[in-house]
Structure formats: structure tokens, C-alpha cells
Amino acid sequence: MRDESTFRVKAGLAEMLKGGVIMDVVTPEQAKIAEEAGAAAVMALERVPADIRRDGGVARMSDPAMIKGIQEAVSIPVMAKARIGHFAEAQVLEALEVDFIDESEVLTPADEAHHIDKWAFKVPFVCGATNLGEALRRISEGAAMIRSKGEAGTGDIVEAVRHLRSIRGEIRRLGTLDEMELYGAAKELRAPIELVRFVAREGRLPVPLFCAGGIATPADASLVMQLGAEAVFVGSGIFKSEDPERRARAIVEATTHYQDPARVAKASEGLGAAMESLETRTLEESQLLAGRGW
Amino acid sequence: MTATTDAPLIGVVALQGGFAAHERMLRGLGARVREVRTPADLEGLEGLVWPGGESTTMTLAVEREGLAEPLRALVADGTPVFGTCAGMIMLDRAHLGLLDVLCRRNAFGRQLHSFEADLHVPGVTDGQEPIRAVFIRAPWVREAGPDVEVLAEVDGHPVAVRQGNLLAVSFHPELSDDVRLHRRFLELVLARRGDR
Numbered sequence: 001m002r003d004e005s006t007f008r009v010k011a012g013l014a015e016m017l018k019g020g021v022i023m024d025v026v027t028p029e030q031a032k033i034a035e036e037a038g039a040a041a042v043m044a045l046e047r048v049p050a051d052i053r054r055d056g057g058v059a060r061m062s063d064p065a066m067i068k069g070i071q072e073a074v075s076i077p078v079m080a081k082a083r084i085g086h087f088a089e090a091q092v093l094e095a096l097e098v099d100f101i102d103e104s105e106v107l108t109p110a111d112e113a114h115h116i117d118k119w120a121f122k123v124p125f126v127c128g129a130t131n132l133g134e135a136l137r138r139i140s141e142g143a144a145m146i147r148s149k150g151e152a153g154t155g156d157i158v159e160a161v162r163h164l165r166s167i168r169g170e171i172r173r174l175g176t177l178d179e180m181e182l183y184g185a186a187k188e189l190r191a192p193i194e195l196v197r198f199v200a201r202e203g204r205l206p207v208p209l210f211c212a213g214g215i216a217t218p219a220d221a222s223l224v225m226q227l228g229a230e231a232v233f234v235g236s237g238i239f240k241s242e243d244p245e246r247r248a249r250a251i252v253e254a255t256t257h258y259q260d261p262a263r264v265a266k267a268s269e270g271l272g273a274a275m276e277s278l279e280t281r282t283l284e285e286s287q288l289l290a291g292r293g294w
Numbered sequence: 295m296t297a298t299t300d301a302p303l304i305g306v307v308a309l310q311g312g313f314a315a316h317e318r319m320l321r322g323l324g325a326r327v328r329e330v331r332t333p334a335d336l337e338g339l340e341g342l343v344w345p346g347g348e349s350t351t352m353t354l355a356v357e358r359e360g361l362a363e364p365l366r367a368l369v370a371d372g373t374p375v376f377g378t379c380a381g382m383i384m385l386d387r388a389h390l391g392l393l394d395v396l397c398r399r400n401a402f403g404r405q406l407h408s409f410e411a412d413l414h415v416p417g418v419t420d421g422q423e424p425i426r427a428v429f430i431r432a433p434w435v436r437e438a439g440p441d442v443e444v445l446a447e448v449d450g451h452p453v454a455v456r457q458g459n460l461l462a463v464s465f466h467p468e469l470s471d472d473v474r475l476h477r478r479f480l481e482l483v484l485a486r487r488g489d490r
Contacts, residue, residue: 004409012312012430012469013405016346016379019310038354040310040347075399076348077431099405099431122406230314256309256331256355 007144010124013077013099014145014208017041017231021221021252022210024048024235026066028073034238037248041077041099043233044070049106049153050236050275053287059107061089064096071098079126084293085111087120094123100145101125103138105292106152106235113294118142128212130163130290132170136191136199139207146205148229149290150213153236155277157214159290160224164211168228174200213290216241216274218254218267225258242272298324302483305330305339309355311347311380315468319476333364341374341483344381346430346466349399352384362390374459374482376475382455382462383433393460394439401434401451401464408432413465415445415454418478425472427453427465434464459486 003009020040025031031042046062047055061082071078077099082089084103089110093101103116105128118125119142128149129135135146148167150160170189177185177200186196198206211229215221216237224232232255234248241247250267257263280288304320306313308329317327320343328335330342342365356362369375369392377385377393385393402408408431412424419425434451438444446454446463453464459482467475 002409002411004407006410008428008469009408009410009430012428012466013408015312015315015466015469016348016430018312018314018347019308020348020351035350036354038310038351040351076350077405094406097404097406124405252351252354253358 005122010144011207013124014126017077017210018208019256020231021248021255022079022231022233023238023248024233025070025239028069030239030244031070031073031078033245034248035074035076037245038252039076039248040231041079042070042074043079043081043102043235044098045081048236048239049289050155050240051153052106053153053278061086061092061107064092067093067096067098071096081107082116083107084109085114085116087116090116090121090125094121098123103127103143105149105289109292115141115293126210128290128293129167131166132174132199133189133191134293135167135205135209136189136195139195139205140192143207145208145210147210147212147233149293150211150215151280151283151288151290152213153278153289154214154280154283155216155237155275156280157216157220157223159280160211160214161227163213163290164224164227164229167209171199171203171205175203214280215251216277217271218250218264221251221254222258222264225255231255236275240275247271247274301326302340302480302487303328303338304341304343304480304483305336306343307345307352307381309347309359310351312345312378312466312468316343316345316378319468319473323473323476323480325480332359333361336364336368339368339373340487341376341479342368343479344375344377344384345468346379346381349380349383349389352380353389356384356390365390366392369460372459372486374461374479374486376479377460377462378466378468379430379432379464382464385460385462393455393457393462394442395435395455395462396437397433397464398436399433400431401436402429402432405431411448413446413448413454415475417445418474425467425474426470427463427467428469429453429465432464
């Protein structure tokens with residue numbers, strides 16, 4: 001008997017992206033450059049987060065023609081973003097046969113109370129999270145991969161570090177609780193007890209944990225991998241830098257050799273200027289993206 | 295099981311992809327495991343597992359690390375290798391040329407068409423339940439040389455092959471709880487130890 005799109009098949013694709021770099025691209029040409037630099041997948045979108053931030057206004061799903069162009073240009077998986085709660089955008093992306101849908105806080109949320117019911121789809125979803133409760137709520141809705149949110153489009157790693165440390169720290173804490181205490185923890189985390197029990201027992205999420213938001217250098221990639229990320233998303237960090245091709249290769253190399261400082265050092269040499277960055281601490285509350293999602 | 299010093303030492307290619315799941319499974323079967331990223335990591339291995347992932351990413355990494363020649367030497371020496379999905383592609387004629395097959399990438403289509411199916415593999419599931427095989431943007435074998443034994447097919451396309459000590463499947467046994475293919479691979483490793 002043949003079953004398509006089981007949860008194992010969905011989370012399995014996330015498993016295959018581990019140890020890799022998923023790069024934001026806005027044209028088929030950029031997608032080719034990303035693939036040739038060793039990207040494990042690309043995220044097709046109209047504007048990278050740094051530009052969304054600069055331009056303001058409502059950020060929506062990309063033009064299907066642009067997504068198709070990127071699908072034709074590369075053989076690696078192609079992901080695309082839908083607005084939080086905008087299940088019709090997700091339906092369109094599924095009809096386009098994208099390989100992964102990112103229900104993303106980088107776009108302007110469409111629903112202020114509900115995330116997409118991801119179980120209703122055959123294509124796997126990745127969702128952002130800033131803490132363990134948020135991650136488990138997204139998994140309970142059917143997400144097959146979690147990425148820490150960070151603060152997209154800033155080139156500032158501080159929020160990604162905060163979110164990863166929070167998720168990993170709370171996972172470790174659950175491991176120290178007894179069965180009775182897990183019920184209290186589930187209530188605090190606002191997450192289903194079954195998922196809380198799994199995390200307490202296994203010491204990890206039931207789906208892969210990747211990192212996104214603010215990665216701009218090979219050392220940033222090494223940092224988040226050492227903090228427990230299993231792969232990295234690089235948004236504006238590559239194509240907003242001085243030499244995207246070189247930087248892309250360097251971040252791929254550093255992600256593979258994240259435990260080897262000599263290799264990360266070598267990969268970091270002579271890359272030119274990183275993306276123009278924003279210090280998250282100086283941003284207004286209304287400019288922060290990570291708070292989107294509930 | 296806990297690995298003893300006598301346990302076989304298996305390398306798992308960790309350039310990119312599903313290496314963690316293979317490692318868990320191999321350790322569960324009592325093997326010692328080493329992640330392989332550079333030629334130095336190949337030293338002393340008794341078997342090598344090549345996980346799934348993206349073959350374009352892996353091809354670039356093999357080139358960057360200078361792994362092609364040392365890998366050919368390892369296989370020429372008779373070391374058993376087990377490739378899954380992209381790992382099978384990496385072994386084929388168009389890539390490292392270690393296994394006499396040619397694969398078609400993403401043969402079943404995009405992720406929307408990824409699936410699970412029951413599969414019998416001779417010498418592995420004889421008289422037993424089939425393997426629940428997980429296919430993810432999977433390849434199939436479109437050409438196989440005379441020394442290649444086709445072990446299983448889906449829709450008339452080979453998805454599991456063996457050529458001497460090289461075993462390759464286009465699906466993901468490491469994503470299930472079914473350890474039979476990994477156990478079979480470790481048998482090849484131990485048999486070779488006996489031959490030496």
C-alpha cells in the first residue's frame with residue numbers, strides 16, 4: 001500500500017536538509033548561484049527581509065510566476081512563504097507544488113488568533129518559534145520543522161541566540177521534571193501534554209530544529225549550530241552582502257565544519273562586506289517581526 | 295546495545311543530510327560511529343554509510359574536501375558501503391562512479407509526491423513482513439550494469455540494488471524503526487572482517 005504525505009514523509013524532508021544552508025532568493029539567477037554554492041534548499045520570495053523592513057507596507061506571498069521560475073532553475077527543494085493564518089496562500093503554494101511552506105512572521109500576519117491548520121495540507125510546513133511553548137503549539141498544528149525566529153533582515157544574531165537558548169534550555173528543564181510536574185509544565189507552555197512528554201523523554205523536539213533570523217557570517221552559522229540548531233536559514237545575509245557567491249560558499253562550509261574553528265576561520269577569510277546591519281536593540285517595537293505569531 | 299571496542303567502526307558521511315538518523319540506528323545495533331567530513335575521517339573505517347540529503351550540495355562538498363580519491367580507494371579495498379537516496383546517487387556513474395548504475399534524480403517528483411510503500415527485499419525480508427520504505431523526493435535506477443543485482447522495484451523501477459559490498463536504496467530505512475537493512479549492512483561488514 002502506498003501513502004503519500006504522511007507525517008514521516010513530511011518531517012523526513014526536513015531531516016534531509018540537516019547540516020545544510022537554506023538561502024533566500026528573489027530571482028532564478030540567485031537560485032542558481034545558491035545551488036552552485038551548495039545550498040541544500042532555497043526560499044523563493046519577492047523581497048528579502050531586509051527590503052521588506054525598508055519598504056514597509058503589507059508583505060504577502062510571492063508571485064506564482066516568480067516561484068515557478070525558481071522551481072525551473074534549480075533541482076534542490078524550493079520553499080516559499082505564506083502569511084501567518086493565510087491558508088488560501090498556503091493552498092496556492094501547495095498547488096504550485098513547492099516542497100516546503102514557511103508560515104512566516106516575516107510576512108504581515110493575516111490572522112491574529114489562528115495559525116494555519118497544517119494537518120490539512122500534503123506539503124510540509126516550517127514555522128518560526130521564539131520559545132518551546134510556541135514550537136510545540138506549531139508542531140501540534142502540524143508543522144514538520146521548527147526554526148528559531150531570530151529577527152529577520154537585521155544581520156544581528158542576538159535574537160536567534162536568545163530564541164535557540166530559550167528553546168534548548170526549556171527542553172533541558174523538562175528532562176528534570178517528574179510525571180506530575182509535566183502537567184504543570186504543559187499548562188505553562190500552553191502545549192499538548194503528549195508533546196511535552198515526548199520532549200521530556202527524548203531531550204529534543206519531535207521534528208528538526210533549524211535556526212533563522214540574523215545570520216550574516218560563517219561564524220554566525222557555527223555559533224547557532226553549536227547552540228543546537230541542526231541547519232541554518234540565511235535570508236538577507238547572502239544576497240545583501242558584497243560578494244554573495246563567496247559568502248554563500250563560506251557559510252555552507254562553516255555549517256558543515258561548525259565544530260572546527262580552523263575551518264570556520266578559513267571560510268571567513270576575505271569575504272568582503274557583510275550585509276548592511278541593524279542593531280535589534282535600537283528598533284521600535286512596531287519594527288520587530290519575532291513577536292508575530294501566537 | 296553499547297558499542298564494545300570490538301564493535302565495527304562505521305563512518306557516516308556528514309557533509310550534509312540525514313546523517314543523525316543513521317547514526318542513531320547504527321549505534322542502536324551496537325556499531326561504533328564516526329562522522330566523515332574530511333579524508334582523515336576515513337582512516338580505519340570498516341564500513342561507510344552515505345545518507346540522503348542534496349546530491350548537488352554533497353558533490354560540491356566532496357570536491358571541496360578532496361574526498362573522491364580516498365573514497366575510491368576505500369571501495370577498491372572492499373569496504374562495504376551503504377547509500378540511501380542521495381547517497382545512492384553519489385555512488386552512481388555520473389558522480390563518484392563506484393556503483394555501476396545511473397540514477398534519475400527526483401524521479402518520483404517533488405515533495406508532494408513523496409510516499410511510503412511496503413517493499414520486500416530478498417535476503418532481508420524473506421518470509422517476514424515487508425519493509426515500510428519512506429521515499430522522499432526519491433531517485434530510481436534507470437540503468438544498471440551486469441554486475442548489479444536489483445533487489446526491489448517500485449512501478450517497475452529499481453529502488454534497491456547490490457553490487458558486491460555496495461548496497462544502495464533510494465528510500466530511507468533510517469527514518470523508520472525497521473533495522474533490518476542496517477543489520478544486513480553490518481553483516482557485510484563483519485563478513486569482510488572474517489575474510490581478512
